[in-house]
Amino acid sequence: MVETELALWKPPAGAATAEDELATLRAVPLFKDLKDRDLERLLTLLHVREYSPGEVVFREGQTGAGMYLIKSGAVDIVMHLDDGSEKLLVTLGERQFFGELALLESIARTASSVVRKPTVLYGLFQSDLERLLERDAKLGARIVWNLARITGIRLRELSDSVRKTSKTTPPVLEKPGENR
Numbered sequence: 001m002v003e004t005e006l007a008l009w010k011p012p013a014g015a016a017t018a019e020d021e022l023a024t025l026r027a028v029p030l031f032k033d034l035k036d037r038d039l040e041r042l043l044t045l046l047h048v049r050e051y052s053p054g055e056v057v058f059r060e061g062q063t064g065a066g067m068y069l070i071k072s073g074a075v076d077i078v079m080h081l082d083d084g085s086e087k088l089l090v091t092l093g094e095r096q097f098f099g100e101l102a103l104l105e106s107i108a109r110t111a112s113s114v115v116r117k118p119t120v121l122y123g124l125f126q127s128d129l130e131r132l133l134e135r136d137a138k139l140g141a142r143i144v145w146n147l148a149r150i151t152g153i154r155l156r157e158l159s160d161s162v163r164k165t166s167k168t169t170p171p172v173l174e175k176p177g178e179n180r
Contacts, residue, residue: 018043024071024122027095030146038139045128050120057099057113057121064102064109066125070094073119079111091116100147103129 018040025031025039034042048071051057057068060080068075070092077089077098089111092098098113103126133140 047123051115053117055115058109060112062109063106067100067103069097069122071120074116076114076116077111
């Protein structure tokens with residue numbers, strides 16, 4: 001499955017459009033504290049792909065290969081529910097990223113990503129990050145550290161959201177010794 005996710009991506013972007021691409025990277029929270037020379041190095045690792053509306057970037061349950069950064073366009077993150085329906089979790093736009101946990105571990109995707117309008121994505125794959133960590137441990141560590149911080153923020157936001165939802169629909173708790 002990981003190979004399928006990687007198969008249609010073009011090699012890293014060239015220098016012809018480097019300034020535009022660097023501007024995109026500078027605006028991404030994951031890379032906000034990186035110097036231009038670090039961003040240029042990172043740029044050589046990125047892969048690019050254009051998507052049409054309705055195309056699936058990855059499906060829930062697929063093993064993840066890496067993360068995606070939206071250069072232009074929009075992507076819906078959707079989850080399939082037990083009743084067969086889909087729930088839109090969030091719509092992401094330019095300079096936002098998704099799928100980042102796959103940089104750390106090759107696990108099944110917890111949601112699907114579907115392109116909403118014509119979109120250009122950059123891909124940073126786990127193998128790219130591993131090579132970066134081997135070649136420039138300091139830069140790789142900064143990216144992983146930022147990723148950990150952002151993941152923590154997102155987890156706290158999710159916890160707050162669940163807490164708010166549970167206040168409106170209190171759980172039914174069994175009393176000790178009570179059978180249902």
